[in-house]
Amino acid sequence: TEIGKLFIRIHFGLIFNNLSGFAAYARPPGAFMEHRLKGLIEKNKTEIIKKWFEATIQTYAPDTAQFYKGQKDQFANPVGNITAKGVEFLLDQLLNDFEPDAVKTYLDPIIRIRAVQNFTPSQATAFIFLLKTVLRDCLSDKLQDAALVLELLAFESKIDQLCLMAFDIYMTCKEKIYQISANDMRSQALKAFKRAGLIEDESPQPGKVKGLKH
Numbered sequence: 090t091e092i093g094k095l096f097i098r099i100h101f102g103l104i105f106n107n108l109s110g111f112a113a114y115a116r117p118p119g120a121f122m123e124h125r126l127k128g129l130i131e132k133n134k135t136e137i138i139k140k141w142f143e144a145t146i147q148t149y150a151p152d153t154a155q156f157y158k159g160q161k162d163q164f165a166n167p168v169g170n171i172t173a174k175g176v177e178f179l180l181d182q183l184l185n186d187f188e189p190d191a192v193k194t195y196l197d198p199i200i201r202i203r204a205v206q207n208f209t210p211s212q213a214t215a216f217i218f219l220l221k222t223v224l225r226d227c228l229s230d231k232l233q234d235a236a237l238v239l240e241l242l243a244f245e246s247k248i249d250q251l252c253l254m255a256f257d258i259y260m261t262c263k264e265k266i267y268q269i270s271a272n273d274m275r276s277q278a279l280k281a282f283k284r285a286g287l288i289e290d291e292s293p294q295p296g297k298v299k300g301l302k303h
Contacts, residue, residue: 172199174195
């Protein structure tokens with residue numbers, strides 16, 4: 090019957106679509122960045138960058154965020170300037186070849202600032218994941234297409250990779266901060282011992298306090 094024929098066409102059509110989706114999913118990560126998704130992101134690039142920057146700035150305290158967002162002078166507002174240039178460059182890298190050395194050049198200053206400002210690891214790197222929310226918001230009317238959703242999921246795996254890089258940078262920065270702090274405390278202690286007359290050797294060996302007076 091016609092109903093039976095229609096059922097068969099629909100049934101096998103769904104199977105074909107599912108297999109096509111599976112084949113796309115099975116491709117290497119680099120193969121997912123089709124021109125269609127890239128074109129949509131490029132078309133909405135200004136809005137995406139603006140929203141990602143604003144979402145990143147909102148991770149700071151309200152008064153600080155307002156200043157970073159409103160002050161356009163790069164010398165008066167270096168943090169805002171570094172962040173704005175950084176998110177724009179990072180999005181370009183995600184859309185293209187994603188060269189780790191180039192990415193680190195712009196990612197490092199953003200993470201370094203947040204590490205110095207005592208953000209936790211999750212707080213320091215969370216702004217990267219905010220790009221996922223921004224993309225889904227800006228492309229919401231296009232995400233009814235299953236194939237496009239698959240492309241977006243693959244693109245989001247590159248965002249995850251970017252976050253892992255950010256975490257490594259954060260940990261390196263924190264290690265340096267702790268080392269500087271330890272060296273500073275040691276230097277202050279040696280100076281205090283010297284002022285108190287507890288050190289006889291004018292040039293003590295690093296890590297040693299020689300010639301303590303009794």
